[in-house]
Amino acid sequence: MKDIPEKYIEGNARIPSGCAISGFFSKKGNRVSGDKIVQSISYMHDRSNGLGGGFAGYGIYPEYKDQYALHVFYNDMRAREKTEQFLNEHFDIVNLSRIPTRKHKNIVNEPLIWRYFVSPLPTKLASSQLEEQEFVVKCVININIGIDGAYVFSSGKNMGVFKAVGYPEDVGEFYRLDEYKGHAWTAHGRYPTNTPGWWGGAHPFSLLDYTIVHNGEISSYDANRRYIESYGYKCTLLTDTEVITYIIDFLNRKKGLSLEDTARVIAPPFWQQIEALPDPERERLTDLRKAFSSLLITGPFSIILGFKDGIMALNDRLKLRSMVVAEKDDVLFVASEECAIKAICSNPDRIWSPGGGEPVFATLEK
Amino acid sequence: MEINAENMLFDQLNAAVKASNDKKIIIKNVLGQRYIGSGAENKEIVIYGVAGNALGAYLSNTDIKVYGNAQDATGDTMNSGSITVYGHAGDTIGYAMRGGTVMVEGDAGFRVGIHMKEYGKHIPKIIVGGKTGDFLGEYQAGGIILVLGIGYENECPVGAFCATGQYGGKIYIRTRHMPRDLPPQVDVKTNADKSEILPLIKEYCSCFGADFNSLSKDEYMLLTPSTSNIYKRLYCNRSM
Numbered sequence: 343m344k345d346i347p348e349k350y351i352e353g354n355a356r357i358p359s360g361c362a363i364s365g366f367f368s369k370k371g372n373r374v375s376g377d378k379i380v381q382s383i384s385y386m387h388d389r390s391n392g393l394g395g396g397f398a399g400y401g402i403y404p405e406y407k408d409q410y411a412l413h414v415f416y417n418d419m420r421a422r423e424k425t426e427q428f429l430n431e432h433f434d435i436v437n438l439s440r441i442p443t444r445k446h447k448n449i450v451n452e453p454l455i456w457r458y459f460v461s462p463l464p465t466k467l468a469s470s471q472l473e474e475q476e477f478v479v480k481c482v483i484n485i486n487i488g489i490d491g492a493y494v495f496s497s498g499k500n501m502g503v504f505k506a507v508g509y510p511e512d513v514g515e516f517y518r519l520d521e522y523k524g525h526a527w528t529a530h531g532r533y534p535t536n537t538p539g540w541w542g543g544a545h546p547f548s549l550l551d552y553t554i555v556h557n558g559e560i561s562s563y564d565a566n567r568r569y570i571e572s573y574g575y576k577c578t579l580l581t582d583t584e585v586i587t588y589i590i591d592f593l594n595r596k597k598g599l600s601l602e603d604t605a606r607v608i609a610p611p612f613w614q615q616i617e618a619l620p621d622p623e624r625e626r627l628t629d630l631r632k633a634f635s636s637l638l639i640t641g642p643f644s645i646i647l648g649f650k651d652g653i654m655a656l657n658d659r660l661k662l663r664s665m666v667v668a669e670k671d672d673v674l675f676v677a678s679e680e681c682a683i684k685a686i687c688s689n690p691d692r693i694w695s696p697g698g699g700e701p702v703f704a705t706l707e708k
Numbered sequence: 709m710e711i712n713a714e715n716m717l718f719d720q721l722n723a724a725v726k727a728s729n730d731k732k733i734i735i736k737n738v739l740g741q742r743y744i745g746s747g748a749e750n751k752e753i754v755i756y757g758v759a760g761n762a763l764g765a766y767l768s769n770t771d772i773k774v775y776g777n778a779q780d781a782t783g784d785t786m787n788s789g790s791i792t793v794y795g796h797a798g799d800t801i802g803y804a805m806r807g808g809t810v811m812v813e814g815d816a817g818f819r820v821g822i823h824m825k826e827y828g829k830h831i832p833k834i835i836v837g838g839k840t841g842d843f844l845g846e847y848q849a850g851g852i853i854l855v856l857g858i859g860y861e862n863e864c865p866v867g868a869f870c871a872t873g874q875y876g877g878k879i880y881i882r883t884r885h886m887p888r889d890l891p892p893q894v895d896v897k898t899n900a901d902k903s904e905i906l907p908l909i910k911e912y913c914s915c916f917g918a919d920f921n922s923l924s925k926d927e928y929m930l931l932t933p934s935t936s937n938i939y940k941r942l943y944c945n946r947s948m
Contacts, residue, residue: 385740388718615868615889661818661842664780664799679779680798681740681758693777695798695817697841697867 361545361557362386362510363665364677365528365646366686367653367704372672373401376519378686379527384511385685386531386678389557392448394532394544395513396505398496398553398648399524407500409436409459410478410550415541416454417491425485425492432481433460441504441517448512453541457502475550475595480574482549487576493542498551501648505530505544513544525706526653528646530555534581543579547587551650554590556583557678558643558663569636589637590647601647601654602701606630608639609659609699646676652705661698668693674704710734718742718760725753740779745772761798764791767808780817783810788830792915796838805832805851813916814838818867819846824877826850835912842867845931849876854908856923857882864888871931879931880905882923893934900930 364382368374376399383395403411412429416422429435437459443452462477470477482494496503501524504517510531514520530545546553560566560582567577567585573596575588586608593604607630610616616627631638642662647654655676657665668675668683668690675683675690683690696702709730713721714737721741725733731752735744738757745753746765753770755763759778764770767786777795781803788807799817802810807830818841821834832851837858844866845853857865864885871879871887871894880900881887890896902909906924913920 388742612889661799664817666798679740679761680777681760681779684739684758693796694815695841698818 361533362389362531362678362682363529363555363557363644363646364675364682365526365555365648365653365655366673366675367526369672369674369704369707371401371525371706373523373525374527376402376514376522376524376527379529380511380514380519382677382682382686383514383529383531385681387509387511389533389678390509390531391533392509393507393534394505394530395508395510396503396530396532396544396546396555397510397514397517397519398501398503398526398528398546398548398555399519399522400501400526400551400648402502402522402524403459403500406437406459409461410497410499411502412458412460412482412494413441413496413502413504414456414458414485415493415495416456419454421489421491422454422456424489428481428485428489429458429460431463432466432477433458433462435460442521443516444518446508446512446516449506449508449516452506452516479549479591483574483576486578495542496548498548498553498650501551501553503546503548503553505546506541507544526648528553528555528648528653530557543581545583546648547581547583549587549591550595551648552587552591552594553648554583554587554645556586556643556645558582558645558658559641560586560639560643561641562639565636566639586639586643586645589639593634593637594649601649601652601703603630605654605656605699605701607634607637609656610638611659611699644678652703655696655702657696657698657700659699664695666693666695667702672707674702676702710736712736713738713741713757716741718744722746738776745770759793764789767791778812783808786810786832794916797836799841802832802834802851802853805834806830807832809833809835809911811835811912811915812837815840817841819843821845821848821851821853821877821879823847823849824851824853826877833908835908837912837916837918839865840867842869843872844870845874845877845879846871847873847875848879851877852904852908853877853879854905855879855881855883856909856912856918858918858923871933874931874933876933878904881929881931882926883929884927886929887931890931893936895932895934897930897932899927902928 441455506513545555563582593599643658644663644665666680670690709728718741734754736756740760742760748770749768751770753772755774761780763782765784770789772791774793778793778797780798782801784803786805790809793812796814797812797816800819802821804823815838816836820840868889
């Protein structure tokens with residue numbers, strides 16, 4: 343026991359934490375370096391415990407904007423070979439490389455981390471009789487459940503997820519985020535409550551262009567999981583945020599619900615509030631709640647959803663987690679704590695806290 | 709004593725505050741550091757910047773002024789003294805507080821005064837100049853919450869489910885608009901007697917320069933737990 347620093351021995355130290363989220367979005371599409379989001383999340387260091395940190399950047403791959411950018415963790419070379427064989431069978435690989443990292447004293451046991459810019463092979467796509475995005479989703483799920491030691495953690499276009507076990511500011515340095523420029527960034531500092539914390543389980547969780555960073559713990563996980571798995575999704579990580587990502591993909595992409603309505607499904611008003619509404623709205627919200635009752639998310643959450651050309655911030659309907667939003671010129675900022683916004687925007691035009699279940703959007707101006 | 713908190717971690721900052729024997733401590737460039745003044749006794753703390761979560765938790769006989777905004781859980785379980793915020797504050801301010809005063813110039817978030825309580829002469833007070841979010845005074849067991857709603861004259865300045873589970877204490881709101889989704893165990897009195905809150909309005913005005921004459925003339929709504937609420941007998945204040 344002598345070699346263990348005092349602070350790591352249970353009972354000797356309390357670690358006061360909750361997760362932290364932060365993000366910003368330039369509606370004019372101005373691209374800024376990733377070190378800005380790293381700086382923001384670092385001010386909430388004490389909300390995480392070093393067992394997970396991650397980022398999503400949008401607009402970071404303009405030179406490959408028409409290809410799907412796959413970011414993949416491999417446990418070993420065998421997993422890589424099997425995965426690349428699968429990719430070659432299904433996609434045209436325009437470019438592949440290791441994701442550049444820099445050695446960091448606090449980031450250890452890294453898997454092999456690779457990146458592929460790919461387009462579905464037209465013959466394979468045609469014979470699958472699937473839409474292109476659905477084809478990509480099926481391939482990602484096939485790799486994640488079918489190839490031992492391989493995990494695709496990012497699969498959108500002109501965007502990418504970067505995540506690891508560690509504090510977010512260390513993860514940002516490890517992935518050299520200062521060398522990327524994006525019009526939108528989100529970040530997460532993790533304090534895992536139900537799982538040990540490994541690279542794949544860090545946030546953001548992502549599928550196609552959707553990414554989720556999440557602070558909280560949803561108590562409806564199993565009800566949500568059972569429902570969503572009946573539509574072909576596979577929750578492989580036992581962590582609640584993964585299921586939120588699939589719910590949003592299902593409602594928004596597959597069912598065609600607007601993101602406003604998606605927010606109404608996962609964080610609906612109470613029945614007594616719906617009953618008090620005037621009629622077309624009362625009927626519409628009643629239909630939504632009844633049609634997707636298994637996708638109501640209960641328990642505390644604050645999330646930032648990244649999607650193609652936008653972000654959405656949302657609290658659970660009881661607002662059991664904190665979330666602050668600010669605007670400065672064309673940029674929308676969202677964070678668990680005001681300090682993380684003020685760290686990168688000292689004088690916002692407006693700063694406020696949205697209510698529970700009340701989504702806040704920023705989208706690219708056309 | 710003056711401390712520059714720039715780039716200081718919360719534990720370093722609070723260790724410096726605790727180590728000081730000075731009565732008055734000025735802290736500049738605060739940006740989200742937690743627990744400032746937690747458990748402090750007989751001090752005067754002046755903060756410039758954004759005070760982090762749990763500002764002045766378990767506070768005793770200490771006055772804290774924040775020139776800037778406060779985050780969540782300001783004055784959590786405080787015993788006595790005062791916290792004055794020249795800006796806005798986050799969620800759950802005055803959480804379970806049992807004495808002293810928390811005063812916010814602007815808006816405050818959700819669950820203001822959740823489970824605040826009183827005992828004998830120890831009657832805590834929360835004064836919010838702007839509006840508050842949902843669940844104001846949730847499970848309130850004692851004390852006085854006053855929402856002035858300045859700038860929100862055309863709407864009710866408190867969110868939904870106000871006074872849910874309230875079984876003691878009083879909530880005063882400067883408004884003529886009925887709060888949304890009020891639970892049935894609450895009694896509502898419009899145009900309530902103001903004698904109890906006039907000193908609080910005066911204190912707010914002298915701190916933040918608002919107009920006492922107009923604020924004291926307006927109508928206030930009073931929310932108290934219904935006398936038919938049986939829990940009142942179990943938990944609320946008893947005379948000493």
